[in-house]
Amino acid sequence: MEAKVGEILRSTQKDDGYIRSMTADASQVLHELLGTRRWLRWRDWIEASARALFLASSTLSGLQTPGEEYCGLVQAAREGDETRVPSTWRRAAFVAMNCYGTLITEALIKRLEKSVQENEDLRLEARASLLKALRLAREMAGLLQGFNVAAFYVFGAYYSLAKRLSGIRYVSTRPPSSDFQSLPSAVESSRRLLGYVSIVNVALSAFYKVSAARVEAVEIDSVETAPDTSPSSSSSSSSSSSSVHCVLCLNSARNPSCTPCGHVFCWHCIHSSLNACPECPLCRAECQHSRVVPLMNL
Numbered sequence: 071m072e073a074k075v076g077e078i079l080r081s082t083q084k085d086d087g088y089i090r091s092m093t094a095d096a097s098q099v100l101h102e103l104l105g106t107r108r109w110l111r112w113r114d115w116i117e118a119s120a121r122a123l124f125l126a127s128s129t130l131s132g133l134q135t136p137g138e139e140y141c142g143l144v145q146a147a148r149e150g151d152e153t154r155v156p157s158t159w160r161r162a163a164f165v166a167m168n169c170y171g172t173l174i175t176e177a178l179i180k181r182l183e184k185s186v187q188e189n190e191d192l193r194l195e196a197r198a199s200l201l202k203a204l205r206l207a208r209e210m211a212g213l214l215q216g217f218n219v220a221a222f223y224v225f226g227a228y229y230s231l232a233k234r235l236s237g238i239r240y241v242s243t244r245p246p247s248s249d250f251q252s253l254p255s256a257v258e259s260s261r262r263l264l265g266y267v268s269i270v271n272v273a274l275s276a277f278y279k280v281s282a283a284r285v286e287a288v289e290i291d292s293v294e295t296a297p298d299t300s301p302s303s304s305s306s307s308s309s310s311s312s313s314v315h316c317v318l319c320l321n322s323a324r325n326p327s328c329t330p331c332g333h334v335f336c337w338h339c340i341h342s343s344l345n346a347c348p349e350c351p352l353c354r355a356e357c358q359h360s361r362v363v364p365l366m367n368l
């Protein structure tokens with residue numbers, strides 16, 4: 071019979087625990103090997119690859135993941151009129167989307183943004199509108215993930231977007247009377263209510279973002295933009311970037327933050343670095359997370 075929401079959640083949590091510890095180990099080894107700067111540059115891909123390794127040795131090889139085994143779940147997909155074990159191609163598509171989908175989408179949008187910024191043939195207004203559209207696309211991709219989770223709480227079946235796109239769902243091998251299956255109906259209905267509230271929340275966020283983008287587009291049209299519309303001033307306004315250079319990501323520091331020794335990095339970069347090693351990446355002075363200060367009005 072079809073697996074319940076609680077079973078799928080429990081199985082996913084269990085697997086996430088294993089993946090987290092695998093990722094932490096892989097990250098630590100590669101941090102030592104590559105050095106902080108290169109490790110930070112590739113960190114997201116390293117984490118995605120650790121996850122891919124986990125899924126390749128379980129799902130892709132036709133085995134249950136530890137979480138699925140613990141909860142008595144088996145993957146299934148509709149092939150024609152029957153429900154059966156998903157084909158290798160379907161499983162491979164799931165693993166690729168699950169591990170690299172977000173990263174590839176993000177890299178694609180970044181590349182498009184760069185080519186728009188560097189395209190001298192485009193008029194300034196057109197360039198600004200295209201950049202706005204790409205930013206909106208990035209935000210919508212994030213909202214789609216939220217919408218999928220909300221739909222999962224209401225309808226069950228697909229916890230991750232990759233599972234929904236590849237059509238892989240779960241069948242429970244446990245008898246209906248077992249622990250997991252017999253959740254009180256009050257819990258089920260409050261979970262469903264949470265799902266409906268989340269769907270409304272995501273829909274409102276999407277509406278707000280689209281209308282904000284429209285207002286900005288109208289402003290761009292009416293102002294006819296000032297002569298010095300450099301790429302940095304026309305791109306992201308949601309997070310403050312500055313003229314200070316971050317030596318970790320080699321870009322201008324986003325949300326610039328200062329260590330006690332006086333060195334400035336992106337907020338995200340310095341905290342990621344401190345997770346791996348509690349010292350300043352530049353001068354090696356000891357530094358804790360709590361000592362990093364975000365610089366305002368820079």
Ligand SMILES: [Zn+2]
Pocket residue numbers: 316317318319320321323324335336339
């Ligand atoms: Zn940085």
Ligand SMILES: [Zn+2]
Pocket residue numbers: 329331332333350351352353354355
């Ligand atoms: Zn320092």
